[in-house]
Amino acid sequence: MRSWKWEATAGRALLILVVFVAVAAPWLAPNPPDRQFDAYLYAPPTRIHGTYFYPLRLISRLERRFEEVRERPVSVRWFGAGHLVSSAGPNDPLLLLGADSYGRDIFSRLVYGSRASLGLAALATLATMIFGAVVGGIAGYAGGAIDEILSRFSDFVLVLPAIYVVLALRAVMPLVLPPGQVFALLVGIFALVSWPVVARGVRGIIASEREREYVTAGRAAGASPMRLLAVHLMPAARGYLTTQATLLLPAFILAEATLSYVGLGFPTSVPTWGTMLYDASNVALVGEAPWMLAPAAAIFLVVLAVNLVVQGSGRPPLVR
Amino acid sequence: MIRFLLRRLAFALLLVIAVSSAALLLTRLAPGDLTSELGPRARPEDVARARERFDLNRNPLAQLGGWAARAARLDFGDSFLYDRPVSPLIRRAAGNTAVLAATALAIATFLGIPLGVVTGSRSSALAACIRGASLVCLSIPPLLASLLLVFLASRTGWLPSGGMTSVAAIDAGWPAWLLDVARHLPLPALALALPLAATFERLQAQAMTETIHQPFVVAALARGVTWRRLLIDHAWRPSLRSMCAIYGLAIGALLSGSFVVEYVTAWPGLGRLMYEALRARDIYLVAGCAAMGGIFLAFGSLVSDLLLFAADPRVREGSGK
Numbered sequence: 001m002r003s004w005k006w007e008a009t010a011g012r013a014l015l016i017l018v019v020f021v022a023v024a025a026p027w028l029a030p031n032p033p034d035r036q037f038d039a040y041l042y043a044p045p046t047r048i049h050g051t052y053f054y055p056l057r058l059i060s061r062l063e064r065r066f067e068e069v070r071e072r073p074v075s076v077r078w079f080g081a082g083h084l085v086s087s088a089g090p091n092d093p094l095l096l097l098g099a100d101s102y103g104r105d106i107f108s109r110l111v112y113g114s115r116a117s118l119g120l121a122a123l124a125t126l127a128t129m130i131f132g133a134v135v136g137g138i139a140g141y142a143g144g145a146i147d148e149i150l151s152r153f154s155d156f157v158l159v160l161p162a163i164y165v166v167l168a169l170r171a172v173m174p175l176v177l178p179p180g181q182v183f184a185l186l187v188g189i190f191a192l193v194s195w196p197v198v199a200r201g202v203r204g205i206i207a208s209e210r211e212r213e214y215v216t217a218g219r220a221a222g223a224s225p226m227r228l229l230a231v232h233l234m235p236a237a238r239g240y241l242t243t244q245a246t247l248l249l250p251a252f253i254l255a256e257a258t259l260s261y262v263g264l265g266f267p268t269s270v271p272t273w274g275t276m277l278y279d280a281s282n283v284a285l286v287g288e289a290p291w292m293l294a295p296a297a298a299i300f301l302v303v304l305a306v307n308l309v310v311q312g313s314g315r316p317p318l319v320r
Numbered sequence: 321m322i323r324f325l326l327r328r329l330a331f332a333l334l335l336v337i338a339v340s341s342a343a344l345l346l347t348r349l350a351p352g353d354l355t356s357e358l359g360p361r362a363r364p365e366d367v368a369r370a371r372e373r374f375d376l377n378r379n380p381l382a383q384l385g386g387w388a389a390r391a392a393r394l395d396f397g398d399s400f401l402y403d404r405p406v407s408p409l410i411r412r413a414a415g416n417t418a419v420l421a422a423t424a425l426a427i428a429t430f431l432g433i434p435l436g437v438v439t440g441s442r443s444s445a446l447a448a449c450i451r452g453a454s455l456v457c458l459s460i461p462p463l464l465a466s467l468l469l470v471f472l473a474s475r476t477g478w479l480p481s482g483g484m485t486s487v488a489a490i491d492a493g494w495p496a497w498l499l500d501v502a503r504h505l506p507l508p509a510l511a512l513a514l515p516l517a518a519t520f521e522r523l524q525a526q527a528m529t530e531t532i533h534q535p536f537v538v539a540a541l542a543r544g545v546t547w548r549r550l551l552i553d554h555a556w557r558p559s560l561r562s563m564c565a566i567y568g569l570a571i572g573a574l575l576s577g578s579f580v581v582e583y584v585t586a587w588p589g590l591g592r593l594m595y596e597a598l599r600a601r602d603i604y605l606v607a608g609c610a611a612m613g614g615i616f617l618a619f620g621s622l623v624s625d626l627l628l629f630a631a632d633p634r635v636r637e638g639s640g641k
Contacts, residue, residue, distance in 0.1 A: 159335065159617055161576035164594070168343060168606075171598035172350030258463055258580055262595060277467070281584075293471060296464045304459035311455060311522075 008312025014305035018298075022114040029108035030086040030094045033271045037093050037103040042289050045098040051076055055092035064288065098291035100279050109271040110294050116272040120183060121252035124190035125245050131191055132198025133241065137229050139199065140206030150203065154196030165193050166255055170264045179270045186265065190252050198244050205237045246310065250303045257299055273299055328625060332618030336611050340391075341384055343610035347603045348380045354400045354601045374400060374603055387607065396611070397604030401596060406608040409593065414612045416484060417582070417589035421574040421616075423505060424512035428570075432517035433563070436524025440559075441532055441551055450521070457518035462577035466511035466584040479507050482586040508585040512577050516570060523566055527559035534558075557631075564627040571620025575613060590616075 021028060037043075039057075042064045046053050052075045054068035074089040087094040096107035139150040157165075169189045177185065209215065210233060218228050253273070259265035260274025261281065268275045273295040280292035353376055355367045370376075374397075375383045387397060396406040435454070439447040460468065473481040480486065484504050485497065492500075531537060532555050540554045579591030586592075590609055597605035 156335075156338070159572065159621065160339070161572045161579075161613070161617070163576040163579055164591075164613060167579070167595065168346060168598060168610075171595075172346050172601075174351055175599070254461055254463060261463065261580075262583055264599075277463075280467070290471065290475075293467060296467055300459055300464055303461065304456070307455055307459050 011308030033112040127191035136199035136202030140203040336614035339614040340611035344607040427513035428516035432520025440525035440528025568624025
């Protein structure tokens with residue numbers, strides 16, 4: 001059978017690129033993410049002609065038609081003013097992916113939004129891993145009643161469709177919250193809903209691993225259960241935890257997008273991929289301003305990257 | 321067999337009870353209640369009447385007990401939002417979701433499984449193409465798929481981009497109504513089905529590749545069984561076992577996916593109703609929707625078990641599992 005190693009490599013490269021975008025957001029984004037260019041509502045992406053571009057002039061606000069001002073080219077600055085690329089004219093924005101309903105630069109929002117979307121997903125993944133590993137480790141090591149209760153509970157949670165549980169937990173909290181609290185709340189909810197999956201896998205690994213000789217040897221040498229678990233047993237679950245993390249990350253990005261899309265996530269003033277999709281939810285407009293769907297493409301890229309990695313490693317895809 | 325079915329039924333009952341009770345308690349303990357739907361200028365006596373009608377004056381456990389006692393007699397309470405009993409509302413929404421999910425499942429099955437047999441059993445340019453397409457579809461979860469399809473529909477005008485019926489079709493008699501629904505169905509069903517079809521394709525391909533290298537398949541090949549018969553009779557049937565296990569999970573995935581799809585395409589299903597109910601803290605409607613969702617899930621895992629029963633003789637002859 002052919003091996004598909006290049007898929008894993010391509011997937012990893014894509015993931016690294018996305019992380020780079022999030023880290024380098026202030027340098028990559030030509031405009032501040034919340035600056036509103038009032039004359040540019042729903043403006044199409046700027047067409048760059050080598051070293052200059054033509055600013056846009058609104059012809060009809062109703063039809064959202066724009067025209068290039070040919071007589072006044074604005075030069076494009078590369079590596080200037082602390083940005084990779086920016087416009088030389090302060091009032092002639094460079095809109096690489098067009099503008100949204102408030103005249104904000106979609107590309108800049110997308111780049112800055114990756115910080116909230118990825119940061120939230122990464123933190124939630126970390127919390128899930130830690131919580132799941134601790135509970136699963138204890139259950140696997142201790143066995144008995146604790147193990148029984150945990151296994152029953154995680155069986156039950158696994159049956160439930162996660163998005164409904166997340167939706168219900170989020171909806172019963174106050175609907176309007178400041179962004180910081182939304183962030184913390186979503187991390188908490190995501191971790192709460194998904195830790196049983198991790199705990200279950202870790203439990204299985206630890207339970208079989210603790211019968212091995214090296215554990216008996218460690219115990220005979222006087223290692224405490226906590227030390228045995230943390231230092232000697234947990235490394236056995238490392239591969240499993242890595243796999244789970246790669247699968248949880250896109251799931252959390254999607255969960256944020258779904259919640260923000262239905263108006264239960266971040267307030268729309270905060271740029272995240274979810275709130276940007278919410279801005280794009282007006283069906284009539286999306287037909288005419290397809291660049292509003294840019295965050296969907298970003299999410300697609302991340303999920304694709306993870307699927308490539310999973311595919312390249314020869315594991316089956318997850319049913320979501 | 322009987323014992324097995326009884327155990328599954330007990331599990332189903334437990335699931336429905338647990339899910340609906342948890343939903344009811346959660347809604348009750350949430351800050352704010354349904355009276356905020358009356359607006360800030362509501363008269364105090366209206367607020368008091370609403371609280372009385374929905375048992376919000378009693379303590380949460382007493383409310384849960386009262387609700388459970390009535391639910392046992394199939395009275396699931398009233399909806400505040402719609403001002404009518406919950407049961408017919410949920411029946412209609414659940415029916416719509418079931419139509420959507422069943423269509424999506426059928427599309428995914430008839431698309432994913434044959435393609436998976438192709439990609440799992442040979443390596444050709446065609447198989448590589450299917451594989452690539454499947455990887456792309458796998459990366460377009462229902463949220464993105466429905467947004468994309470709505471965009472395409474509104475751009476091309478080939479299909480209506482949302483809803484289940486047009487206004488004109490409501491009074492036009494049932495054949496026209498049915499035709500109208502059939503025109504609205506493909507978009508949400510495809511949005512739901514495409515990622516699932518890709519999942520089926522990938523899993524079927526993997527199961528196929530694994531079985532094809534089993535000794536009994538190699539033996540059949542050595543006996544001179546033709547390739548087609550070999551694929552279908554010898555390799556495909558055993559590989560179905562792992563597919564059956566996936567069907568139970570697929571129901572959960574369909575329910576999860578149907579929420580976003582219903583939301584984006586305005587399909588009046590259970591997910592949408594649940595969302596509205598949750599936002600308005602419409603307590604009995606939330607509990608009813610949760611109960612219905614639990615029934616769907618239990619039904620899904622039961623069907624998956626029965627399929628496994630049918631597909632794998634080892635399970636059938638096993639000691640009364």
